[in-house]
Amino acid sequence: MLEITNLSHTYGSGPSAHNALGGINLKVAQGELVCIVGPSGCGKSTLLRSIAGLLRPSGGQVTLNGAQVEQTPDNLAVVFQDYSRSLFPWMSVVDNVSLPLRRKGMDKRQRGQAAMEALEEVGLDGAAAKYPWQLSGGMQQRVSIARALAYRPALLLMDEPFGSVDAQTREDLEDLTLRVRNLHNMTIVLITHDIDESVYVGDRVVVLSKAPAGIVGDLRVDLPGPRDQITTREHPDFVHLRAEVGRLVRGMRSPSPSTS
Amino acid sequence: MLEITNLSHTYGSGPSAHNALGGINLKVAQGELVCIVGPSGCGKSTLLRSIAGLLRPSGGQVTLNGAQVEQTPDNLAVVFQDYSRSLFPWMSVVDNVSLPLRRKGMDKRQRGQAAMEALEEVGLDGAAAKYPWQLSGGMQQRVSIARALAYRPALLLMDEPFGSVDAQTREDLEDLTLRVRNLHNMTIVLITHDIDESVYVGDRVVVLSKAPAGIVGDLRVDLPGPRDQITTREHPDFVHLRAEVGRLVRGMRSPSPSTS
Amino acid sequence: MTRHNPLDNRLLCGALGVAGLFCVMEVAGRTGLIDPLVFPLASTVLGRATALVTDGEFLSDVASTLGAWALGLLLTVALAVPAGFLLGSLPRVESALRPILEFLRPIPSIALIPLALAVFSDRFDMKVTLIVYAATWPVLINTMYGLKDVDPLAKETLRSFGFGKSAVLWRVSLPSTAPFIATGVRLASAIALIVAISAELLGGGAQGIGSYVLESGGSADAVEYIIAAAIWAGIIGVITNGLFVLAERRIFRWHTARTEVV
Amino acid sequence: GGSDKSTDTTAANADGLEKTQIKIGALPIPDSAALYIAKDKGYFKDEGLTVTIEPVVGGAQAQQSLIGGSLDATQTNYVSAFLAVAAGNKMKIISDLYQAAPNSFNLMVPKDSSIKTPADLKGKKIAVNSKKNIGTLAVTSVLKTHGLTEADVQFLEFPFPEMGAQLANKVVDAAWMTEPALTAVQKNLGAQKLADTMVDSTADFPIAGVVVMESFATENPKTVAAFQRAIAKAQQISATDRKAVEQILPTYTKIDAATAAVITLGSFPTSLDETRLQRVADLMVEQGYLKSPIQAKTLLPGNLG
């Protein structure tokens, strides 16, 4: 479904240029959930923005269902890393969630209902009438997740979507994502820093190296489904995979914070 | 050093009022590192803002070294949850870090040097001349950590400071925080969602309940120092404490994301 | 990777736009849509305007107007920006002074010219005062609006490091308000030019673009002179605005980089 | 403000003048020809005066400049001067400059206008350069002789150069005009003369002179006298030598030599005559411009109060 060929990107030009992506090749099949992990600043968000057509890469190309991505493709949703700035402060929470649903040809009532359902699923039905700036960080993040899930996109891109919530909510949101994916056969690319999470939710885990980002590992996660927070995490394959991913990420790290 | 008595806060008024803090009592000793955990949206950031004197609480009071906090107290640093908005887009990274040092009576050269050292410690010496909006999310977060640490405050407040970085960097930053705390005898209040982290870095872990937030647990962490990412985490007390905290957080969760 | 799309050239596009308007006016005149007797042909006016370039008298008039403009604008900024900060950061003072300011603001500087004539023994001073009076408002208002737009978290960051009010003002409020102020100054710059010329036009005087128009007032084709001078006023406006924009782009790269259309 | 602030109040020089630097306001119209002739021919210099002539917009504005002190003297029309004095301003007329001649101020109508005599103006719109001024005064007296009053018409203010356009656009039905616009509308638009407004009670009507603040006149009697002598010489030339006027016009107005040669000029009186001025004041009283009579002689220097 999604095919990335030789994708590279350089920010700026001249001596201050920064080569963020150095020729990435990646195929994602329909209905697959691919997790991307890699050190901070390696180029994960850049990759995601290229897939979303928000950034014109310096080289290579992204094709989606055979067509090259030039503009932002249809039927796509993104949960941005900087979620608080991606919510519109002049709209209430429920309006923020229902806004994209206009494209789905729903009428006002349907939109409101779908938005309320999505908010309920992330545990925010009580905050529907509030404005984003009246919410805590984690609640804002959940609004942007609800917005993306309510949209039921064919391709969902998530950039560290569960970073600001507590452990229990995080697990619930992981399960919610898996459930929605299965129900609607979505393709998902999810960036995360949590190696356990990447193995738990992913069908595949792709490990990126430090700048310029390249793929240093692409592990298939063959855990028995349906996944479960307790049994899956205790599964020997899980423990093995997570150690493997950990090793890959660690090995690829570049100038580490000084440990003097 | 820090004493919080009966602190309560309500946002707004009338029917849409939201009672975020419901009478919190807490004492933090000089040099202590207290971790605060609690469900998303319970009021952790609100508590932190009250301590920083950025929010006038509806009731109760905060005293610091015997004096009531009315204004922002001296010799304080904060790492905000919404770190990207707390960096100044019109200044380079190194200027962002060195700005607060003006208050320390350092001259320009000293400030630059201290800022560069701090950036090095968080692994960002290469990005000193860039602007915040040219950095990735995790890098921005590290800039704001570097800024706080370079300042060497007597009291350091951190609101989910390591949420956007990869696992390895996170561990390095945890150790960095502990090291700087020991060197300069700082008092630190750290909000986190990672229960392991709270036990690993904290001298105490305080668990808050869902709105209105109250303290449901206050656990002393008596792990042998100096802490170490591998041995400490394997220590039986660590495993025990983390399970304890996990139970407390889970127990106090309110309307959970639907798990149908 | 360098593309040479002519449409990327600002100057070329601008020139095309101007030429387009010129042609429309000329055609309107030639087809009688606008009676050339009532309003001269674009080409006639252009000829007249071009001839002014070699008119030493006109050039010294332009210099004199620009002198008042520059001084007036400088004083405006020196006055309105601090005032905007004062009013924006001291709500009590603002609410006390608001009735007076809001009363003064809509009073046309042009209606004040006869009164100003009776007060000032020097026309230059009078011009500059009127310029400051009229140009202050956009700078003041933009400063106050910009101040309201400062990200509170940025302010809190500095406050949390123990910086005082003035430091927050100087290091956060000023830089993040600066783009707003710049827009205000850009608006004010045109107003200053307008007021300078209007004051010459309605108050008399020996020097200035307005006086030049005044001197030609007795001529049979005075309208041509008025329009030719108006064209020069417009051109000066385009040039000064261009300079301001250029400066803004340099100074506020941090602002445009995050927001501008790519 | 006040005249105390005016420029360079030098102590008595060789001629005993109180003040040698004078700034005078003038309109760029034929009325002020003598000022420029006096400057051009060096008559001011002969009297020890250095005179700067600054363009002004109109009588009212120029008088405000006198009060403020940016001008020492100014050309003004007499109607404005009397109105200003009646309002309480203390001013003196020190020289006469211009006087109406036949066909120097005409009411014009468009080429194909249905208005044939001033009596047809009932309910019509008339353009004048300034309301409550010499134009309305003169037009009203023409209307009176045709059985109409001021209330029968509507006066609209337009600058002289724009009146042609307003006639052509039928915004106004008639326009009260003077040179050079008068010639221009005849030539360009074929506009026609409806009436000469300077006949009967306004025949040879005094139009414009030079005024100063009363305080200026009392403080600088010798300077005023020197100024008057210089103007008198220049008026003598203007009155007798049309060529001299035609030559000076292009130097301070944008009237070219060819136009200057054909336009109708008023006359240039060589003395300041109180009885002539009194006609203006009386007509103004008659038409209600002034509430109470004014003695013209109180406006001449030497008659204080």
Added chain:
Amino acid sequence: MNGLLRGVVRLWPVPVVLLLWELITRGIEMLSFPPPSQIATSMYTMWLTGPAERLWLTDAALTNIPVSIGRLLAGWVLAGVVGIVLGVALGRSPLLFRFIDPLVQFARAIPPPMLLTFFMALLAIGPRMQISFIAFGIVWPILINASEGARQVDRQHLDTARVFGLSSGERLFRIILPSAMPKIFAGLRVSLSLALILMVLSELVGSTDGIGFQLLDAQRSYDFSGVWGTIVVLGILGYVFNSAFLAAERRVLSWHRSAKQTT
């Protein structure tokens, strides 16, 4: 009631300034600067000595003030519509901007008194010409602010809109306009005061009614308390308009104020 009282109390600087002004003008005794008491008297006779059944308004008040306000508001609304539409278009289309911007900068630097010549030539004098003249003269702050506001939408907001495939209409009405609103309002507010100025100007030449006409009339008659009276009326009108505008703004931009509030 409480709010009203507070509103009145807030006006305390007004009497203070009036008193000072009275003392100063009495002190300097200049004809062109009559004391406020005299101005008040002349305002009263000018506008408030009519018959009781018309609320004591005189003919002058009833003919001049409403027509002026009508022209002013018509011009302002016209300028608002044109300014916002064109400004947002310029702000969002770099190409259009490159073509039109010099003309915009050119046009807004032309002094209105000179512009009047042009407008009188284009449109015969009358309300049509006056309204378009006012609109033309005041459109610039709205246009420039709107284009600036539309250009400087937070890129994250636009990316979000693009990602969710919002149509261009939704992008415009739900993202760009709301983000540009604060700036647009700043422009509208500046223009409202400018409109008053342009209204006066448009009534100075060739008009037969309006506040500007009355101002001119007073000037021509050397009636300085009349001149000041009209100036005061302009000030009062400006104050009233501005207060009404601010009230509207507070409603429309409530999200903006709260979102930007320091806690």
